[in-house]
Amino acid sequence: MSITLTPAALARVQRFLAESPDAIGLRFGAKKTGCSGWQHFADLATDERAGDSVYEDGGVKIYVDMLSLPQVDGTQIDVVKHRLGDQFMFRNPNANAECGCGESFTTSADLA
Template sequence: MAITITEAAAKHVQQFLSNRGKGIGIRLAVRTSGCSGMAYEMEFADELDEDDQVFEDLGVKVIIDPKSLVYLDGTEIDYTKEGLNEGFKFNNPNAKGECGCGESFQV
């Protein structure tokens, strides 16, 4: 099981954590939502829960709860800029499809 992060994403996470002034990493999870069924949820993490899985890549800790890990195993977190749009992108090998707006996915 592994979660990876690209250099571009790691740079942005480190910059956000530095500007925030605290935090041990980012928490990545999935929740039921959207037209395709599942949506990514990412937030800063200040502490670990007992059953969290921690993956460290390029100096960034990515924290995932066991329920979400089933859907996220093998995911690469990237940061992209396309025209006026920029943000985190999730390259998830478990996703079988995405909705038209890109906000949710199905497994």
């Protein structure tokens, strides 16, 4: 599978990369936290780390660490208008449930 960016997310990430000369791409993954177990994160990548899976979409490299990959593989990253600004939105096929506030998620592996 892979990690993909919608046109809106691609444009946003390209703008961030243009403003950050030390960045080499997007670092994306999930960390154990929140009331449901996992929370997505996205930040600019400044290095490639051992064990990273590297995807490319629209010329943007996306770095995913090996511990996050089972939770986020297949995710589409989007940018949506929210109140007075924009925010990243993650369409993750591995997420089976979300907490009430929508900040964290669980996977089928968590339920086993």
